[in-house]
Amino acid sequence: MNLKLILESQKQYFQSQSTRDIGMIKKRLSSLRVEILNREDEIYDALYKDFKKSKFETYFGEIGIIISEIDATIKHISSWSKPKKVKASGLNFPSRDYIYSDPYGSVLVIAPWNYPFQLALAPVIAAIAAGNTVVLKPSEHTAYTSKLLVSIITNVFKPEHIKVIEGGIPETTILLNERWDYIFFTGSVAVGKIVAKAAATYLTPITLELGGKNPCIVDNTMSTQLIAKRLVWGKFVNAGQTCIAPDYLLVHSSVKKRLISDLKKEIISAYGENPQVSPDYPRIINTKNLSRLTSMLENSNVIFGGKSDPEDCYLEPTLVEDPSINSKLMEEEIFGPILPILSYTNEADISSVVNKYEKPLGFYVFSTNKSFYKKMIETYSFGGGTINDTMIHFGNTNLPFGGVGESGVGAYHGQLGFDTFSHKKAIVIKGNWLDIPLRYAPYTNKLNNLKKLFKLFG
Numbered sequence: 001m002n003l004k005l006i007l008e009s010q011k012q013y014f015q016s017q018s019t020r021d022i023g024m025i026k027k028r029l030s031s032l033r034v035e036i037l038n039r040e041d042e043i044y045d046a047l048y049k050d051f052k053k054s055k056f057e058t059y060f061g062e063i064g065i066i067i068s069e070i071d072a073t074i075k076h077i078s079s080w081s082k083p084k085k086v087k088a089s090g091l092n093f094p095s096r097d098y099i100y101s102d103p104y105g106s107v108l109v110i111a112p113w114n115y116p117f118q119l120a121l122a123p124v125i126a127a128i129a130a131g132n133t134v135v136l137k138p139s140e141h142t143a144y145t146s147k148l149l150v151s152i153i154t155n156v157f158k159p160e161h162i163k164v165i166e167g168g169i170p171e172t173t174i175l176l177n178e179r180w181d182y183i184f185f186t187g188s189v190a191v192g193k194i195v196a197k198a199a200a201t202y203l204t205p206i207t208l209e210l211g212g213k214n215p216c217i218v219d220n221t222m223s224t225q226l227i228a229k230r231l232v233w234g235k236f237v238n239a240g241q242t243c244i245a246p247d248y249l250l251v252h253s254s255v256k257k258r259l260i261s262d263l264k265k266e267i268i269s270a271y272g273e274n275p276q277v278s279p280d281y282p283r284i285i286n287t288k289n290l291s292r293l294t295s296m297l298e299n300s301n302v303i304f305g306g307k308s309d310p311e312d313c314y315l316e317p318t319l320v321e322d323p324s325i326n327s328k329l330m331e332e333e334i335f336g337p338i339l340p341i342l343s344y345t346n347e348a349d350i351s352s353v354v355n356k357y358e359k360p361l362g363f364y365v366f367s368t369n370k371s372f373y374k375k376m377i378e379t380y381s382f383g384g385g386t387i388n389d390t391m392i393h394f395g396n397t398n399l400p401f402g403g404v405g406e407s408g409v410g411a412y413h414g415q416l417g418f419d420t421f422s423h424k425k426a427i428v429i430k431g432n433w434l435d436i437p438l439r440y441a442p443y444t445n446k447l448n449n450l451k452k453l454f455k456l457f458g
Helices: 003-015 022-038 040-051 055-081 118-129 143-156 169-176 189-200 224-240 256-271 287-296 347-354 370-379 414-420 447-457
Strands: 084-086 095-103 106-110 133-137 162-164 182-186 206-209 215-218 248-252 302-304 318-321 338-344 362-366 384-387 422-430
Touching: 003 106, 003 133, 022 040, 022 055, 022 118, 022 143, 040 055, 040 143, 055 118, 055 224, 055 414, 106 118, 106 169, 118 133, 118 182, 118 414, 133 169, 143 162, 169 189, 182 189, 189 206, 215 347, 224 256, 224 338, 224 362, 248 256, 248 347, 256 302, 256 318, 256 338, 338 347, 347 370, 362 370, 370 384, 414 422
Parallel strands: 106 133, 106 182, 133 162, 182 206, 215 248, 215 362, 248 338, 318 338, 362 384
Antiparallel strands: 084 095, 095 422, 302 318
16 A cells, blocks of 8 residues: 555645545445445445344445435535625625635545445545545454445446555555645544544544433333334443433333333344344444443343354344443443343432433433423533434434534534534625725824724624
């Protein structure tokens, strides 16, 4: 890998102004759309080989979202990229004021393994829509999807526009040692800190999409059967390997027993008596992560599931009741198919658990009590959330997706993605037909008039 040559060619391509050509961007995105749909079966095959993801989950969580992002970008990019006229300041009269969207230049996108197709291409689409060049580093843990991304990108884009570089930690380290104009990273908090440190060397702006212990609070005002159906989907889709999946439940003590019963029924309904033979239940990404998850279950009160198969990287959907708040299970983000269930009786109980952790990426409340769920939303800081369901806020391109504090920095999706990869450049076009002398020296006897002007227009 001659990274210097790659970056130099991308720099020259960017300086040629070609990356800002809206017609070219639309054409490339249209070609990408066709390429993805033509190779749909290959994408299914790659994700299945990587960790047995079903066709339904692959389309729902990977292909469909990317097609929606492409369609929205093609439809709106012309308006997103136009200079926005804003109200001029009376202090600058006469003038016309604008905000220009300016691409940063060379962008590095580091993608994760849990949604290796979607979380690789979504930021790439936003970055090129804004007029940047991109180097994409897919995850080495999903080797089949990584190789497919290389093929797809190579067929659609010039390497000076987008280049995919495969590899593991050594390659990522080499990439982070280079100087970029923007870095976009999706992954763990620990690696996010490494990326942030590398970016700080050159004061490079970054977006970090991380995670956290996402709480799900359930009061006693809703049907537990409906709650269980939506929880089982949100928690066990992708075998729980989703950064915005509910990490633990805080259930009102009066409905806890009933909800647990409904959760068990719903898991069987979704995946059968033996989820290992279900075509709809994925695997843990590798044995290292499986070992991490099974170690969390040691000395835990497992009330459902818990069986694993290291040879198959399999861990069945698992429910754990009343784990100690200081247990290994409750120390860090689970990122797998284990659902701890705690109970509460009042809001002080909720606060004592939620405030123990850093600000989460996702936050969920099941309640028909509007004053209760509004208070929860307003009391706690988190990236984004859903009331009476889980994770679905991710699917709206009009909503920002991103974290706060240790769950992330920045947000993207739709126009917000375009804005993330654009510097907002302030431009004032001063009129020449009038030149007010007040601002020019000498300033004798001008101060009172200046104060009046600021009071009027400031």
